Amino acid sequence: MNSSIQQPSWDSQLKQAVQLRQESQLESSLQLLLKLANDFPDEGIVQYQCAWAHDAIGKEISAVPYYVRALSLALTEEDRRGAYLGLGSTYRAIGEYEKSKALLEEAINHFPDAREFKVFYALTLYNLGQHEESTSILLRQLVETTQNADITPYNRALLFYADHLNEVWTNEE
Structure with a gap:
């Protein structure tokens, strides 16, 4: 019996998308995250990272629904903190x-x-x-x-x- 914890099916793609963002390959990161967000709509971290990718590329208005969705789902405290800041800052940036x-x-x-x-x-x-x-x-x-x-x-x-x-x-x- 294998006692190791199995990573979610989306985990490696999420890591790849984050790595792409960190390497300033913002459009590639966004495209991968859009697919993940569509395929895994109930994963808070996926929605949060998709919102972040939109913000990073200057698409603040498009980021909003992903932040809102992420905050309605399970997130670590660190990710919830980031999502709150991202959405609060984005609302301000778009005049809301x-x-x-x-x-x-x-x-x-x-x-x-x-x-x-x-x-x-x-x-x-x-x-x-x-x-x-x-x-x-x-x-x-x-x-x-x-x-x-x-x-x-x-x-x-x-x-x-x-x-x-x-x-x-x-x-x-």
Whole structure:
């Protein structure tokens, strides 16, 4: 009796498609992934990789249904994180700002320590005209992640200003 785990029938083709993308053979990767996505519509990783291939080639609108499908299926936490970011960023890139905002809020709730969602959320808020909240989020991310010696001495001030962006001090009492 063979106790080794059998790989899915699509696994080697998926690896090949990812390798093609990594080698900048984007159209070949996309074509292979389109076939896989059609043949295996219930495999989350296949749908996610197909979405990613569309994004990589600049076909953001075409990527959306693959991201949506992938997120409705089983994915590893790492792949779910990537699919959330891909779809949230894609919605923003195609001007679907409210969809981007809602999806990125969902992602932030699911992955509260994942900073990338907060940064892309701030970009979306900017596009929605919510400049103060956008800048505040970006300032917090900067302060919480940078080790730059030219910025860190100002961390306390930057965090204060993150909550007081529109205040003006006009008197010295």
